[in-house]
Amino acid sequence: ELKRRRTGLAYNEKLTKHFSLWNPDFTEIPKRIEKPYERCQQYKLLERCEPVQSRNATEEEMELLHSKNHIQILKSSITMTEEELKELSQKSDYIYFHNDSYASACLALGTSIQLVDDIIHQKVLNGFAIIRPPGHHASRDQFNGYCYFNNAAVAAQNALTKHQMKRILIVDWDVHHGQGIQRFFYDDPRVLYFSIHRYEHGHEWPNLRESDYDYIGRGEGQGYNINVPLNVCGCTNSDYLFIFFNILLPIAYQFDPELIIVSAGFDCALGCPEGEMEVTPACFAHFINLLSPLAGGKLALLLEGGYNLDSLSESVALSVKALLGDVCPVIHPTNKPKDSVIESVLNVIKVLRLKWSCLQYQPLLNPGQSSIKTLLPSVSNLNSIFQSPNEENYPLIQECFNTSPDAEEKFGENIARLNTIIQTMKLRKTNYKLAIACNENQSGRPKHEDIYDKLKQYGLWNPCYMFLGGNSSERELTNIVDRVFKDEAQSAITLVSKSGEHEESSITDINSISIFTIVKCCKQQYNTNRILIVDWTGESSCCKSKEWFVDKESILYISLNWSKDVGQGASCSSKTVEKNGFNINIHWKTGDIENGDLIAAFYQLVLPVAYEFSPDLVIISASFNQVNKKEVEYSPSAPCFGHVLQLLRGLADGRLIMAIQCDSNSEIISECVASCVSVLLDNPCTKLGTLVPSQRGIESICQTADELKPYWNSMNYREAIPE
Ligand code: Q9C
Ligand code: ZN
Incomplete structure (x- = not known):
């Protein structure tokens, strides 16, 4: 409670x-x-x-x-x-x-x-x-x-x-x-x-x-x-x-x-x-x-x-x-x-x-x-x-x-x-903290009912601004962008899943399409100059969308995907840094990451670069399918996602749109969504215990940070300073 x-x-x-x-x-x-x-x-x-x-x-x-x-x-x-x-x-x-x-x-x-x-x-x-x-x-x-x-x-x-x-x-x-x-x-x-x-x-x-x-x-x-x-x-x-x-x-x-x-x-x-x-x-x-x-x-x-x-x-x-x-x-x-x-x-x-x-x-x-x-x-x-300081002197x-x-x-x-x-000083004020787009399926029942039940159980349902439009159709996504840019809601979540029109697409494609639609709408309707996309879809990076975002220097794309097959998919780029530092893929060494690694990636990489970029909007492409999966040895926990959201909320006047892929139902996915919703509604984060990055995590982060040196001032300190 x-x-x-x-x-x-x-x-x-x-x-x-x-x-x-x-x-x-x-x-x-x-x-x-x-x-x-x-x-x-x-x-x-x-x-x-x-x-x-x-x-x-x-x-x-x-x-x-x-x-x-x-x-x-x-x-x-x-x-x-x-x-x-x-x-x-x-x-x-x-x-x-x-x-x-x-x-x-x-x-x-x-x-x-x-x-x-x-x-x-x-x-x-x-x-x-x-x-x-x-x-x-x-x-x-x-x-x-x-x-x-x-x-x-x-x-x-x-x-x-x-x-x-x-x-x-x-x-x-x-x-x-x-x-x-x-x-x-x-x-x-x-x-x-x-x-x-x-x-x-x-x-x-x-x-x-x-x-x-x-x-x-x-x-x-x-x-x-x-x-x-x-x-x-x-x-x-x-x-x-x-x-x-x-x-x-x-x-x-x-x-x-x-x-x-x-x-x-x-x-x-x-x-x-x-x-x-x-x-x-x-x-x-x-x-x-x-x-x-x-x-x-x-x-x-x-x-x-x-x-x-x-x-x-x-x-x-x-x-x-x-x-x-x-x-x-x-x-x-x-x-x-x-x-x-x-x-x-x-x-x-x-x-x-x-x-x-x-x-x-x-x-x-x-x-x-x-x-x-x-x-x-x-x-x-x-x-x-x-030498120890002398107590008296x-x-x-x-x-x-x-x-x-x-x-x-x-x-x-x-x-x-x-x-x-x-x-x-302009201070942004919104009526609602969070808008959630929900939708009904053919039989008139709300989709993702299990997730909504979890939100209700935690008392997170009523404070949200709910509206129809949870599918990934253009009209519905535009609706979400409007809620955020018209300052009706501080941030928004849309639960993305396969629908009639996307029956053929793979899961990552659907999220890519949604992100792309959101970006297009922001640019066309609201002249958004700089958009930060943080991608933790997990399974493989949001490759399609990367190619779409050719419009360089107005979109900063950072992927933090951690499954074992990252970089192996045919259409996925294995390059860590591309497009003058505007396309960043942290390749986790073994594919498994823990809370300590995810948080470290944020304070070492994502936040410094994001604060230098200074986005007008933060988009998060997320899925929680990899969390606690059997094949995955380590994964971040549900409360950890709340932490990274809280850190990202400092950017873009709190304008944050999160697209979450939800195709399967599981208790852990509901927990992860609830943890995100909770933080976006201003509730305190859950303590994570002592966190340190793993050696694997440090190596991955260092490699990416080194490659970012030429492009981002905040990473430049990794070079020796001039005499
Ligand atoms: N420029 C506090 O801020 N002034 N104490 C030193 C040298 C002493 C400050 C002048 C300032 C005391 C709580
Ligand atoms: Zn002082």
Whole structure:
């Protein structure tokens, strides 16, 4: 029985009381929560969210990670005079104290814990806490960088201690390194801390040696602390998505978290003076979409930094929308990540690939092949090369300000760009999440009745927009395209099977004909520029349609078929990559693939290329005939298809049309269809357990990726970067 998806939202006006009495340069101001909340209101998101009860943290909760002394100092500031407050502030880096600091910090911490608890108790699926002061720089005994209590860390520790959680992923996309979180869990494999931060080889605040990529955790915790240092400013959506696809998603799928906490700082967003990065507000929705299949969708976002009120507010509102399950706004096609970011990613992979078997893709990591300058020497034993950070004494890197002379000008440009983006943002809205075309057979009974029964059994039938037209006739397929392009339905499914007019055709032909008809209609009726076709018909690739799609560069065709006879059929091309990279066939070595392989193919190949292509429509040609078949040794499971659909939903404003071949009736086919329908209706994905690609899978993916290098920027990193 499916529960309604809910998103929690936490906010409390009392959190605006704390502010700097004397230093207007300290941009951590009350408006930082007022404005984002207001923006959520403008988007009418408040009424769609479940309010989370804000509350004070108890002393016991604070003491989970902070010392009594630390708490006492903060408490003592309640009654201090302004002079005393100033004096106390001086003892910490980027900290001010106010008589309301303790109250605000308590409330922010308690509210963070409450949100995570509500998610664990399934009161809500996911949620956002619009809170301040932020937390990720605070350590056991240190106030630091506007932070007093470490909201994310204490909420995670509480989940470990009180709820016996075993694996929590903390993703920290605040532009600063959350050294506080890192220190708390440095030895603890139960908490995987993943941070992307501005580093500039140590010249950016907090100027710590420990923020570099080689600080990977210690003892049992080795491999569970991941720093992705950004050594240049101006990192964009492309750079961040590159990091998601190549490090975060592989590791997250292997780690298999039970819960994800995001230290959601928006100082990496376009227009923020602290970060000088260029992530656009809509991209945060994509981050959330990419993480949402994990941990059964249990995602808690806690506000950290973000100092441009416009980009902060827009980013928060679009994040909340993404948590609610709304489609991700279209972002610009990605381009080549910066050389410096490629270098950092390869360095991270280098130090982690022994620990994480999902990171086996980079051919240039073989000794001698790389021209990456700062890459560490190849090692067989990680312990030998990293000194453990000294607990008391974290080495500091000399601060130096090297803001480039044209930074001011660039900043003006970014602000102008941000305003244009916010003002011209188009958000797609549809009446229905999903349209399903169904049909009756000659005797007046619905075709595919077994599948519909399964949908009814799971409560997936009523929320769908059903209409007649499930056969593959041109008129009926046009009808489906209309539903999607007229924004009546976000996405659509058609069940394709042999009918009178197709009696002679083979199964794959029928799906090809349907796909071809859909494409033709999109082009003629809706002037669709770019269409992504993902083909997992299984048995053999959609060869006919490949030949039809001569119209190159407007159709990107990717086949992921895994049966043993792929490439052997007379009409099937055995080439992996054709037509300037617009025809991609992943040839699985043995024909058998598992969940880990299918998911890896998505984060390594399909998603990077698709985000670079930036389609207006995604078409999926699917059949589930190969799933759990006796002759097939391995096959993806039903929930796994839900995951890849969720990943693809981020594209094309959620315009997704799926043609599923259903000629035979079987329980497993119904299960697969139900899993897809469920995800397209916004239900959370089912957890898949720990996933790693097989050796066979890695080989197949690498071969394809190598062949794609000349055509796709996002694959180009596989080549050594120029000196
Ligand atoms: N350019 C948070 O974002 N400013 N804290 C450093 C160097 C300190 C940031 C200035 C920023 C503290 C939660
Ligand atoms: Zn920050």
